[in-house]
Amino acid sequence: xxxxxxxxxxxxxxxxxxxxxxxxxxxNLDMDIKAGERFGLFGPNGAGKTTLMSLMTGLMEPxxxxxxxxxxxxxxxxxxxxxxxxxxPQDFSFYHxxxxxxxxEFFGAWAGLTKAQIxxxxxxxxxxxxxxDVRHKxxxxxxxxxxxxxxxxxxxxxQPKILFLDEPTVGVDVQTRHAIIGYLEQLNSxxxxxxxxxxxxxxxxxxxxxxxxxxxGRIIAQGEIDKLLEQNHQTTLEGLFLNLTxxxxxx
Amino acid sequence: MYKLWATIxxxxxxLLRDKVGLALMFLMPVLLVVVVTxxxxxxxxxxxxxxxxxxxxxxxxxxxxxxxxxSVDKIGMFKLQELDKSETEQHLKGRMRNKNALLGIxxxxxxxxNISVKAKNVTSKxxxxxxxxxxxxxxxxxxNSLDLYYQxxxxxxxxxxxxxxxxxxxxxxxxxxxxxxxxxxINEKPLPPALENELLHNQSTIKEIPVALGGVTNVPNASQxxxxxxxxxxxxxxxxxxxxxxxxxxxxxxxxRLKTLPTNYLIALISKEITYLVVTFLQAVVIFSIxxxxxxxxxxxxxxxxxxxxTLFFVTLICxxxxxxxxxxxxxxxxxxxxxxxxxxxxxxILAAIGGLMVPSxxxxxxxxxxxxxxxxxxxxxxxxGLFLEGGKLKDIITDLIPLFVMIIVMQVIxxxxxxxxxxx
Numbered sequence: 075x076x077x078x079x080x081x082x083x084x085x086x087x088x089x090x091x092x093x094x095x096x097x098x099x100x101x102n103l104d105m106d107i108k109a110g111e112r113f114g115l116f117g118p119n120g121a122g123k124t125t126l127m128s129l130m131t132g133l134m135e136p137x138x139x140x141x142x143x144x145x146x147x148x149x150x151x152x153x154x155x156x157x158x159x160x161x162x163p164q165d166f167s168f169y170h171x172x173x174x175x176x177x178x179e180f181f182g183a184w185a186g187l188t189k190a191q192i193x194x195x196x197x198x199x200x201x202x203x204x205x206x207d208v209r210h211k212x213x214x215x216x217x218x219x220x221x222x223x224x225x226x227x228x229x230x231x232x233q234p235k236i237l238f239l240d241e242p243t244v245g246v247d248v249q250t251r252h253a254i255i256g257y258l259e260q261l262n263s264x265x266x267x268x269x270x271x272x273x274x275x276x277x278x279x280x281x282x283x284x285x286x287x288x289x290x291g292r293i294i295a296q297g298e299i300d301k302l303l304e305q306n307h308q309t310t311l312e313g314l315f316l317n318l319t320x321x322x323x324x325x
Numbered sequence: 326m327y328k329l330w331a332t333i334x335x336x337x338x339x340l341l342r343d344k345v346g347l348a349l350m351f352l353m354p355v356l357l358v359v360v361v362t363x364x365x366x367x368x369x370x371x372x373x374x375x376x377x378x379x380x381x382x383x384x385x386x387x388x389x390x391x392x393x394x395x396s397v398d399k400i401g402m403f404k405l406q407e408l409d410k411s412e413t414e415q416h417l418k419g420r421m422r423n424k425n426a427l428l429g430i431x432x433x434x435x436x437x438x439n440i441s442v443k444a445k446n447v448t449s450k451x452x453x454x455x456x457x458x459x460x461x462x463x464x465x466x467x468x469n470s471l472d473l474y475y476q477x478x479x480x481x482x483x484x485x486x487x488x489x490x491x492x493x494x495x496x497x498x499x500x501x502x503x504x505x506x507x508x509x510x511i512n513e514k515p516l517p518p519a520l521e522n523e524l525l526h527n528q529s530t531i532k533e534i535p536v537a538l539g540g541v542t543n544v545p546n547a548s549q550x551x552x553x554x555x556x557x558x559x560x561x562x563x564x565x566x567x568x569x570x571x572x573x574x575x576x577x578x579x580x581x582r583l584k585t586l587p588t589n590y591l592i593a594l595i596s597k598e599i600t601y602l603v604v605t606f607l608q609a610v611v612i613f614s615i616x617x618x619x620x621x622x623x624x625x626x627x628x629x630x631x632x633x634x635x636t637l638f639f640v641t642l643i644c645x646x647x648x649x650x651x652x653x654x655x656x657x658x659x660x661x662x663x664x665x666x667x668x669x670x671x672x673x674x675i676l677a678a679i680g681g682l683m684v685p686s687x688x689x690x691x692x693x694x695x696x697x698x699x700x701x702x703x704x705x706x707x708x709x710x711g712l713f714l715e716g717g718k719l720k721d722i723i724t725d726l727i728p729l730f731v732m733i734i735v736m737q738v739i740x741x742x743x744x745x746x747x748x749x750x
Binding site: 133188229 | 327339342579581586
């Protein structure tokens with residue numbers, strides 16, 4: 075893990091409420107994610123993790139405050155900053171009628187790559203993620219695991235410096251999970267900052283170095299996972315999670 | 326530019342893999358244009374070429390009823406089938422119900438007598454007006470000479486046409502008899518057949534001349550009317566595919582990713598606009614080709630292409646652009662595919678109806694006329710008719726294209742505002 079002093083993501087004084095709701099989900103939220111970090115964003119269902127990730131990727135606009143990506147403020151007008159990060163949503167975010175090659179060609183172009191760059195990256199990613207043999211088949215015929223790998227490949231085609239991942243391994247078998255986590259570790263070792271949410275806490279514990287625990291629109295704990303476990307007298311992330319968020323249903 | 330090209334390629338690939346959508350956009354309008362033109366053409370031929378079957382029960386024994394039947398036969402519209410004079414009215418109706426004929430005539434027993442008396446009365450009045458002695462003993466005449474029975478399936482327009490034809494045959498019979506009697510009263514000898522023929526049959530002809538803008542005088546036929554109309558209908562029916570495609574993209578996960586990439590969503594809309602503009606152009610090419618080459622093979626009148634192909638190309642692009650703009654506008658505002666499909670299909674049918682695609686605009690009730698101009702399909706049709714029916718040039722149809730341009734701009738602006746408000750661009 076290549077930890078650097080620069081901030082990959084910086085959230086300052088952020089307020090947000092859902093349209094139609096008068097209640098602020100986030101109020102004066104501050105959060106920093108260091109460059110090169112493997113950062114986990116955890117919390118119970120409905121805690122606001124996906125919303126926070128949407129605010130950090132520009133999918134939602136805050137009422138107030140700023141989100142800065144590698145020193146550049148995120149705003150809807152200047153989309154240049156969007157080149158710096160990739161996003162792997164929880165839902166399959168591609169065209170099911172198209173093949174992996176066709177999807178990567180399209181999303182690569184939208185990410186700002188040239189045809190030659192796309193061809194090079196497509197061959198490389200399909201090889202790494204074990205999709206070369208099915209590269210010309212429509213994705214709709216793929217298994218859930220293969221779709222997850224395509225979802226990831228599209229998110230990293232432009233070699234972003236920061237990669238936001240929302241439940242990237244949900245619903246996949248052990249082999250696919252192992253392959254995806256292995257690839258994410260490889261990306262991080264080359265300097266990519268990972269910002270990751272998951273309910274798979276064992277996996278998160280294995281992957282992440284730092285974390286923030288979100289509950290009811292507040293960050294209730296943030297820091298290195300090892301230190302947080304020690305401070306809270308816990309041995310596992312699951313124990314820490316239950317200790318800080320309670321055992322009641324949240325959705 | 327590469328982004329746009331990659332997006333067009335993506336849209337084309339998705340479109341080409343949507344077999345149902347393609348069938349809806351190409352097969353449906355082709356079937357529609359062939360079926361509607363065939364029906365309209367067969368209706369035309371039913372009246373003008375195929376001859377309507379007509380049952381005639383002649384109860385009259387005089388020569389005038391026979392002359393009347395001959396005159397009806399000479400019109401060329403009817404296929405006569407004479408029944409025995411003993412057949413009753415119920416019998417005739419029964420045969421018509423059994424679909425033996427659409428029309429039936431009962432010539433009453435006093436038909437010849439009535440016409441003869443009527444002719445005598447006219448002759449007498451004429452002689453008196455000449456200052457000659459006529460027969461003053463005028464007799465009363467039954468003016469209802471014939472009973473015409475018809476199947477209710479015959480539309481009013483056909484009935485009016487049939488009644489006009491029969492009235493003309495009756496007129497000839499009556500005129501001939503009046504002429505004979507008048508000639509005999511003056512000359513005391515029968516009217517010479519040559520003179521009778523000269524007077525009754527040597528009528529002046531009527532030459533039909535379609536009013537054309539560009540000197541082209543092709544006689545309009547069912548193909549000239551139907552092919553442009555249903556081409557426009559097909560173009561606007563891309564709304565199902567295009568609006569659906571926008572909504573699917575908006576609601577699918579791919580849209581979330583598109584929003585995080587360093588490209589404006591406007592590129593996606595421009596790509597769809599170009600892709601579907603090509604589709605509308607291809608629809609027009611396919612349907613015009615069918616009118617040009619398939620129709621003659623199906624014994625339908627061939628489509629006569631306008632002389633100015635460049636203008637046709639331009640008008641087709643403008644019509645396509647208006648269809649695409651309407652579909653994009655709907656796609657931006659509709660929340661679900663069901664909304665877009667339902668509203669889209671119904672609105673196109675309504676706009677086609679008020680636009681004159683189904684019933685000619687001039688035949689619409691006065692209360693509907695102000696609505697005609699709000700239909701983009703109406704202006705498309707007017708522009709096409711200017712080319713196909715009147716042989717016009719661009720300057721002749723520019724007044725139809727200007728409202729279309731305005732509508733296109735309005736729809737594009739509305740779509741843009743919608744996208745802005747929804748934070749999509």
